[in-house]
């Protein structure tokens with residue numbers, strides 16, 4: 202592979218670009234993870250992390266990708282054969298359901314078309330019908346990364362409350378945390394699942410479970426075999442700032458820096474920046490006359506935008522042209538939309554000029570690939586960005 206000058210544009214919806222400050226923090230000498238300095242560092246990190254999840258509850262850190270934290274959430278709260286309800290928001294919801302069934306739970310979908318968020322009243326009806334209390338958990342993906350769609354977790358919580366059912370609420374915000382509003386406490390989430398490589402601007406390798414008092418209590422009765430993922434061991438060791446096994450020490454340094462950066466910018470400003478860049482992206486897509494996958498305006502994600510290529514064209518061929526010519530990676534279509542969809546990540550350490558470059562690369566790629574489109578997507582987005590995102594909604 203020969204050197205390509207300039208920075209590669211990593212515009213997949215995670216891992217996102219890791220800023221220099223975080224890379225430098227990671228590039229430090231490894232501490233003794235059983236020594237006193239480590240304990241001090243980890244205890245303060247546990248506290249700082251709570252602010253990002255908007256919680257007073259404990260947040261556990263696993264040296265693992267997000268999939269590990271999915272598994273941890275299930276094996277600690279459920280017993281073999283337990284019934285779980287999930288919403289089919291897209292490919293990641295499908296993977297989570299498959300994982301749950303492989304672990305011996307009975308996971309079922311409220312069917313979705315991958316284009317619209319959950320209708321909370323369908324969930325409410327299902328829970329009301331379950332008078333035997335068979336359903337032990339409701340599992341929802343907050344920001345569905347395969348489709349660019351956000352499920353309203355507050356509304357899911359309200360539906361669960363209205364039903365009077367006491368199932369646990371498990372939420373995957375692997376690609377939402379740190380980019381769009383999230384409140385573990387206010388939304389009454391029992392287990393929040395997150396990862397390091399998206400809004401937290403970190404490399405992959407850390408994942409999280411924030412756990413409510415109810416989930417913690419129920420975990421004492423879970424009969425599912427577990428060892429590496431066991432909350433009990435982790436909670437005990439975390440009290441003094443330590444882990445039951447060797448933690449990913451240097452990633453924890455990076456995480457501390459990432460949280461400091463989010464706090465310096467202010468979480469509200471971080472969310473507003475994501476909203477502005479996402480709106481500029483959507484305006485470009487509409488100006489190109491291409492179709493956004495999420496058909497519900499209100500549910501469109503500020504983390505990424507998934508876009509259909511017109512029939513007869515291949516989204517992966519477009520992505521290849523853009524990579525070869527302009528050194529930019531875009532997200533591919535996953536599962537049943539493979540080849541039909543490409544995804545623009547506009548999350549994490551990202552700003553107006555980085556988005557402008559991203560959109561230029563796409564507009565040039567559309568032209569080179571012979572994909573029918575109107576040519577003014579970039580100029581429409583620039584116009585919006587130039588006014589600080591204050592232009593009237595379209």
Ligand SMILES: Cc1ncc(COP(=O)(O)O)c(C=O)c1O
Pocket residue numbers: 215266267268269293342344345346347373374375376396405
């Ligand atoms: C919403 C969502 N859930 C789960 C995962 C799986 O996480 P990982 O690939 O880190 O195991 C991803 C990964 O992109 C995701 O976006």
